[in-house]
Amino acid sequence: MRRLAVTVVAGIVGLAMAGCASDGPDAGSGGTAGGTASGSGASALSGDITVLAAASLTDSFTTIGQQFEAANPAVTVTFGFAGSSALATQIISGAPADVFASASAKNMDAVVAAGAAADPTTFATNVMAIAVPPANPGKVTGVSSLAGADVTTALCQPQVPCGATAEKVFANAKVAVQPVTLEPDVKAVLSKVQLGEVDAGMVYVTDVLAAGDKVRGVEIPADVNASTSYPIAALTSSANAAAAAAFVDYVLSPDGASVLTAAGFQQP
Amino acid sequence: MTGAGARSAPLPLLVPALVALAFLVIPLAGLILRAPWGSFWEILHGSQAGEALKLSLWTSSVATAISLVVGVPLAWVLARTDFPGLRLVRALVTLPLVLPPVVGGVALLLVFGRNGLVGQYLDQWFGITIPFSPTAVVMAETFVAMPFLVVTVEGALRSADRGFEEAAATLGARRMTVFRRVTLPLVMPSLGAGAVLCWARALGEFGATITFAGSFPGRTQTMPIAVYYALETDPDAAILLSLVLLLVSVIVLVTLRDKWLRGGSTP
DSSP states (O other), X not given: OHHHHHHHHHHHHHHHHHHHHTOSOOOSOOOOOOOOOOOSSGGGOOEEEEEEEEGGGHHHHHHHHHHHHHHSTTEEEEEEEEOHHHHHXXXXXXXXXXEEEOSSHHHHHHHHHTTSBOOOEEEEEEEEEEEEOTTOTTOOOSXXXXXXXTOOEEEEOTTSHHHHHHHHHHHXXXXXXXXXXXXXXHHHHHHHHHTTSSSEEEEEHHHHHHHGXXXXXXXXXXXXXXXXXXXXXXXXXXXXXXXXXXXHHHHHSHHHHHHHHHHTOBOO | OOOOSGGGOOHHHHXXXXXXXXXXXXXXXXXXXXSOGGGHHHHHHHSTHHHXXXXXXXXXXXXXXXXIIIIHHHHHHHHHOOOTTHHHHHHHHHHHHHSXXXXXXXXXXXXXXXXXXXXXXXXXXXXXXXXXXHHHHHHHHHHHHHHHHHHHHHHHHHHSOHHHHHHHHHTTOOHHHHIIIIIHHHHHHHHHHHHXXXXXXXXXXXXXXXXXXXXXXXXXXXXHHHHHHHHHHXXXXXXHXXXXXXXXXXXXXXXXXXXXXXXXXXX
């Protein structure tokens, strides 16, 4: 009986070790990138493509993906959304994907420098806004409110585009902000605000729009605001180059641009 | 009679065993081989590694201390008493062992967050917010690590020889005296092993901590979280931090040795 108890305990502990081994957000884990490269013509495209895109592109790219699939019925698009710096690290380490859309030129440059992508094109720009819970418990009225001692702010990690752009905003406004947490991507900041765990979060205007009435947006005046540009490129290791190139073209086309503009992005 | 020793292990068992061994050992060897040994100290000093290490060490120690203070009595209750629903309680206590840690973090956030079941009253009445503080780190680590201690000590208590306790009671010792002077010393080896396991588990916690306590250097960014972010910014620092954690794990295992493998309860 004692042996059984010991074995069971060891088994449980072993399971627990397995449980904690699978910790950590797993970004960019979309579908496989395999697929036959098609012959010629957009309508003859087929196969699967994996698109790794910045977290702030979640809603707009999902819509673009659905429209792209409707126009090319034989193609399946799978998305992986995460912070651009995390995605860049994964791509450079060999993650299988076909397209990369970054929220800043810096992360795309790193991928290009590693030889994993070529000829990026900027397809949108974005500016920042402050997201607060609907009741605005911190009484935030602008960027300077964030410097207050009793206002809790969530920012992105500094190597993620939203974190770097927020730093630029603070430099422009000449305020020093002490965040309570540095999150891995902009959607994580948004969800902390939605949950009411922080008084404010620095996100993009597109995120405030996407969250609807779950958060309130506090505008940042144009003279202190900072913008970031979004480049997109097909990856050199793509197994479905034709579909990847077609997706990039679709994002750059008027159809793609209208989805992005409706979401709050600005044209470059 | 088959001979003893690995030399005479049958091939169908030996080959998969070697594959398993290679799978477990090669990644650790890779970590050691790829480490930037040349710039070891400058990287450790330059990055936020020092802050993360200090934070991780003291939060896991506090989590272990809390686990000892409340976990040992819980183990005693589970092992020495009987009430309807005891098995259910034991299963619930063991749940954090198999629950994905990030789920634990979400649960803690929903209860102790600013709008949480308990947290909203803490915030309204006392102005206390727990998330994003070192307290949250300690709570998250205690939540995932305490069951290790409880399970280990409970197992030891259940298999310990009750004769000594009964003899002490017959000699007139009160129950708390029996606990203090007989029971505890009897299970001290398992208690030590359980505490070390608890400490090591708390040190390595990632999912619950990052969800409930967030991440801020020096305040809530523990070693595993620092490794995760360092991979994006400074891979060399990530490798070195990982090596430090690997070293700690090796020390823990060496300390536990037979105790761990045998689940030992013999004093």
